Amino acid sequence: MSERIPHWLEKQSEVNPHHIALESPDGGKKTFGELRQESRQMAQALMKSGVQKGDHIAFLSDNDLNYPVFIHAISYIGAVVVLLNTRLTSAEISYQLKDAHVKRLFISNSYEVKAEKASKNLNTAVQKVSELPQELADEYDLKRELALDEVYTMMYTSGTTGKPKAVMHTYGNHWFSAIASSLNLGLRHDDKWLMCLPLFHVGGFSVLMKSVIYGMTIHLMEKFEPSLVNKALITEGVSHVSVVTVMLQKLLEDLDGKRYPDHLKCMLLGGGPVPVHLLEQTADRNVPVFQTYGMTETSSQIATLSPESAFTKIGSAGKALSIAELWIDNDDEKQPGEIIVRGPMVSKGYYNHPHQRDAYLRTGDIGYKDEDGFLYVVDRVKDVIISGGENVYPAEIESVLSDIPGIREAGVTGRKDERWGEVPVAFLVSESPGTLEAEEVLDFCKERLGKYKLPAQLHWVEELPRNASNKVLRRQLFSLLDQED
Amino acid sequence: MSERIPHWLEKQSEVNPHHIALESPDGGKKTFGELRQESRQMAQALMKSGVQKGDHIAFLSDNDLNYPVFIHAISYIGAVVVLLNTRLTSAEISYQLKDAHVKRLFISNSYEVKAEKASKNLNTAVQKVSELPQELADEYDLKRELALDEVYTMMYTSGTTGKPKAVMHTYGNHWFSAIASSLNLGLRHDDKWLMCLPLFHVGGFSVLMKSVIYGMTIHLMEKFEPSLVNKALITEGVSHVSVVTVMLQKLLEDLDGKRYPDHLKCMLLGGGPVPVHLLEQTADRNVPVFQTYGMTETSSQIATLSPESAFTKIGSAGKALSIAELWIDNDDEKQPGEIIVRGPMVSKGYYNHPHQRDAYLRTGDIGYKDEDGFLYVVDRVKDVIISGGENVYPAEIESVLSDIPGIREAGVTGRKDERWGEVPVAFLVSESPGTLEAEEVLDFCKERLGKYKLPAQLHWVEELPRNASNKVLRRQLFSLLDQED
Numbered sequence: 001m002s003e004r005i006p007h008w009l010e011k012q013s014e015v016n017p018h019h020i021a022l023e024s025p026d027g028g029k030k031t032f033g034e035l036r037q038e039s040r041q042m043a044q045a046l047m048k049s050g051v052q053k054g055d056h057i058a059f060l061s062d063n064d065l066n067y068p069v070f071i072h073a074i075s076y077i078g079a080v081v082v083l084l085n086t087r088l089t090s091a092e093i094s095y096q097l098k099d100a101h102v103k104r105l106f107i108s109n110s111y112e113v114k115a116e117k118a119s120k121n122l123n124t125a126v127q128k129v130s131e132l133p134q135e136l137a138d139e140y141d142l143k144r145e146l147a148l149d150e151v152y153t154m155m156y157t158s159g160t161t162g163k164p165k166a167v168m169h170t171y172g173n174h175w176f177s178a179i180a181s182s183l184n185l186g187l188r189h190d191d192k193w194l195m196c197l198p199l200f201h202v203g204g205f206s207v208l209m210k211s212v213i214y215g216m217t218i219h220l221m222e223k224f225e226p227s228l229v230n231k232a233l234i235t236e237g238v239s240h241v242s243v244v245t246v247m248l249q250k251l252l253e254d255l256d257g258k259r260y261p262d263h264l265k266c267m268l269l270g271g272g273p274v275p276v277h278l279l280e281q282t283a284d285r286n287v288p289v290f291q292t293y294g295m296t297e298t299s300s301q302i303a304t305l306s307p308e309s310a311f312t313k314i315g316s317a318g319k320a321l322s323i324a325e326l327w328i329d330n331d332d333e334k335q336p337g338e339i340i341v342r343g344p345m346v347s348k349g350y351y352n353h354p355h356q357r358d359a360y361l362r363t364g365d366i367g368y369k370d371e372d373g374f375l376y377v378v379d380r381v382k383d384v385i386i387s388g389g390e391n392v393y394p395a396e397i398e399s400v401l402s403d404i405p406g407i408r409e410a411g412v413t414g415r416k417d418e419r420w421g422e423v424p425v426a427f428l429v430s431e432s433p434g435t436l437e438a439e440e441v442l443d444f445c446k447e448r449l450g451k452y453k454l455p456a457q458l459h460w461v462e463e464l465p466r467n468a469s470n471k472v473l474r475r476q477l478f479s480l481l482d483q484e485d
Numbered sequence: 486m487s488e489r490i491p492h493w494l495e496k497q498s499e500v501n502p503h504h505i506a507l508e509s510p511d512g513g514k515k516t517f518g519e520l521r522q523e524s525r526q527m528a529q530a531l532m533k534s535g536v537q538k539g540d541h542i543a544f545l546s547d548n549d550l551n552y553p554v555f556i557h558a559i560s561y562i563g564a565v566v567v568l569l570n571t572r573l574t575s576a577e578i579s580y581q582l583k584d585a586h587v588k589r590l591f592i593s594n595s596y597e598v599k600a601e602k603a604s605k606n607l608n609t610a611v612q613k614v615s616e617l618p619q620e621l622a623d624e625y626d627l628k629r630e631l632a633l634d635e636v637y638t639m640m641y642t643s644g645t646t647g648k649p650k651a652v653m654h655t656y657g658n659h660w661f662s663a664i665a666s667s668l669n670l671g672l673r674h675d676d677k678w679l680m681c682l683p684l685f686h687v688g689g690f691s692v693l694m695k696s697v698i699y700g701m702t703i704h705l706m707e708k709f710e711p712s713l714v715n716k717a718l719i720t721e722g723v724s725h726v727s728v729v730t731v732m733l734q735k736l737l738e739d740l741d742g743k744r745y746p747d748h749l750k751c752m753l754l755g756g757g758p759v760p761v762h763l764l765e766q767t768a769d770r771n772v773p774v775f776q777t778y779g780m781t782e783t784s785s786q787i788a789t790l791s792p793e794s795a796f797t798k799i800g801s802a803g804k805a806l807s808i809a810e811l812w813i814d815n816d817d818e819k820q821p822g823e824i825i826v827r828g829p830m831v832s833k834g835y836y837n838h839p840h841q842r843d844a845y846l847r848t849g850d851i852g853y854k855d856e857d858g859f860l861y862v863v864d865r866v867k868d869v870i871i872s873g874g875e876n877v878y879p880a881e882i883e884s885v886l887s888d889i890p891g892i893r894e895a896g897v898t899g900r901k902d903e904r905w906g907e908v909p910v911a912f913l914v915s916e917s918p919g920t921l922e923a924e925e926v927l928d929f930c931k932e933r934l935g936k937y938k939l940p941a942q943l944h945w946v947e948e949l950p951r952n953a954s955n956k957v958l959r960r961q962l963f964s965l966l967d968q969e970d
Binding site: 005 | 791
């Protein structure tokens with residue numbers, strides 16, 4: 001991919017200068033013309049302060065209207081930005097700064113303490129974005145084009161096990177991802193995407209890319225607050241919103257039987273397996289939920305249920321997007337096997353791990369296709385419990401458990417067992433603690449799960465450990481018990 | 486561009502197997518699943534009959550539902566297809582067959598005589614598509630992927646002067662063209678594009694590509710018949726239609742004051758300069774006309790007026806599409822100069838003319854941009870009349886002339902003149918011959934045009950010479966006078 005395209009923000013500002021690029025619930029707004037102006041100025045200030053093409057810099061900030069300004073500024077310079085997860089500890093940040101060879105760490109005001117701590121023993125200078133010098137470098141040096149094969153962003157994979165690795169995304173990865181999504185979901189000039197996921201994750205960041213590539217408005221929220229999100233979905237003319245399972249659950253609870261307006265066309269649901277009863281509940285209430293499959297390495301979605309099939313293929317993540325391919329590593333794709341993907345939105349590799357990638361990406365997820373070719377994601381390869389020679393998928397057990405009235409959430413993981421090798425153990429969050437007996441839970445499971453899938457232990461806990469993408473960290477479930485000791 | 490994408494018809498047939506790909510006014514229909522099946526069979530039959538990857542073959546057929554089957558069959562083989570204009574003489578076809586090194590010419594039944602004549606002294610075998618052998622080559626050899634940098638089609642430029650040249654289009658040219666258009670016009674799953682332009686021209690062919698890339702229905706008509714087109718636009722749920730100026734005029738006449746329904750969102754108007762009074766008339770009647778600029782070399786549109794500006798920038802062809810760039814070759818882009826374009830939809834060159842292309846394409850068209858950057862196409866460089874040192878643009882004079890009540894069409898070209906170098910001469914088609922005096926015409930012009938732009942002669946003719954794209958052939962205007970002799 002040696003192809004170059006005109007700088008996408010230049011283009012939007014040329015074609016749609018007065019269209020709203022960003023708005024926030026407090027009434028803040030930026031048009032594409034304003035976003036361009038501010039991003040260019042930010043780029044000039046960054047360059048004056050020493051940031052150069054090819055530099056690795058990091059960014060640590062909450063979601064706010066200045067986040068996209070910084071992100072676009074980087075593209076005008078041709079630097080590479082490492083997007084830091086604000087929920088990480090300073091030690092974790094320190095690891096990423098070192099691993100990614102970051103020269104400068106830029107932060108919003110609230111992260112000063114964490115950033116100073118993280119960079120203490122490194123050569124990484126910390127700089128508040130709000131305190132950049134007023135002088136500007138020459139506008140002449142700003143990029144007018146984007147090379148599709150140049151690296152733009154790095155994001156560390158949430159890494160439920162092992163050391164996190166930096167996924168490198170090129171401009172092309174982001175561009176093809178946005179295009180593939182539009183070919184699936186369609187595109188209208190009045191689309192407005194509500195964003196309540198953090199922008200430092202690919203699920204949030206990809207919508208920033210869609211905005212500048214389509215010329216689409218983002219309604220940007222600092223964080224997920226169910227009542228505020230529902231209010232905005234209903235009153236702000238929102239057409240799309242990205243959610244993960246736990247958010248969808250909370251939104252439906254908060255909605256309390258009301259309906260979303262017709263302008264809400266798509267709730268894009270990512271972030272791992274979803275209990276089928278939740279999807280049935282949304283279908284019953286006509287909520288346009290499109291389950292999707294993707295990961296940091298695929299620059300967000302790579303398969304998504306199409307609008308046509310949203311209500312007929314419940315539980316499926318659909319089919320590979322237009323320019324992507326997806327296989328099951330099993331002679332019979334109807335049987336579970338590792339999901340393998342390919343496409344121009346798939347990252348070329350991990351920084352500092354040069355030999356990790358083939359032309360195909362082995363995702364580490366288990367899935368199968370039904371007779372019509374629709375993908376069902378079963379579980380993570382690494383989370384599979386092998387009990388008496390049988391594969392046991394935690395997600396299947398979790399789905400059954402969370403169908404039990406009175407259980408809010410369930411997490412399942414394996415425990416070593418002398419007889420069976422491993423056995424499943426369940427961690428449950430009750431809606432009203434003390435009201436549900438273990439026996440009732442097991443009786444419910446016995447009707448729905450084979451004997452070897454029955455949890456060997458049940459533990460009631462207050463909440464499940466989740467990473468910053470809200471995925472349950474199954475490997476940390478047992479540590480909940482340590483805390484209780 | 487070494488990028489490969491899954492074969493687009495495989496993809497549509499996987500994702501939208503039951504969606505209608507093609508329909509005809511007589512009720513004929515093909516779903517994407519059927520289109521795939523038939524195209525693959527056709528490919529297998531062609532391969533069995535000897536067509537191989539990389540072969541140059543030609544196709545001569547009217548618009549019908551089998552046209553796309555043949556086109557997609559070629560992509561399953563990886564051959565290159567020369568799309569022949571059915572309105573050409575057999576001598577012209579013969580030239581193209583020879584120039585493009587065509588091994589086999591495939592035809593629909595109606596072109597047998599013309600094809601035999603055209604290939605008489607060549608090594609090109611003629612074969613009716615309907616009489617392909619029943620045996621099929623192995624399905625295993627069909628392409629599963631398309632390489633974006635591989636040549637797929639060749640089309641001869643309409644060539645108002647000089648020998649026609651074959652424009653080579655890669656899969657990538659067509660793909661990026663379709664994507665760029667969708668980013669401008671939007672994309673909905675219920676879109677339906679009415680096609681009454683010949684498929685052998687890029688304006689028609691590009692919609693075939695859009696259909697398979699978007700998963701969109703084409704309502705395919707054999708030819709342009711105003712009353713039938715209007716009927717279909719009104720009753721068939723059509724959202725888009727491609728037209729050239731003369732078609733738009735006839736559609737409006739036939740429409741006779743009625744209105745198009747709301748589902749008609751876009752009349753894409755291409756094929757050269759348009760009289761402003763016609764655009765004003767459509768704006769008055771709320772007809773969603775989007776003027777566009779493009780040519781065979783740019784795989785159809787490269788600039789298009791956006792829906793937002795359709796009624797405010799009348800006469801403009803808009804701005805360069807998302808991934809394209811467009812300049813005026815003049816230090817001040819607000820002054821007329823040659824239009825220069827670049828982008829991944831621009832053809833890499835002409836077959837047999839290896840050194841004709843730079844990174845930029847000089848279009849041979851004159852245009853300027855207004856203060857908001859909107860493109861106005863003025864005329865062809867070659868058609869400019871230089872009179873007493875002043876540039877005179879035939880299109881400007883034609884636009885004034887066709888504003889005169891009673892004049893249906895006007896064509897203007899230059900004639901050598903001893904005093905001025907050249908002077909403009911007008912050829913006029915009257916709505917009712919004999920009712921309009923030359924003096925009235927000149928009086929009308931004198932109020933609107935500088936003296937050096939006034940036609941030195943007026944000729945009343947029955948119709949103007951047009952090429953197969955319906956463009957007026959100004960260089961042939963004088964030959965009308967010979968015929969009258």
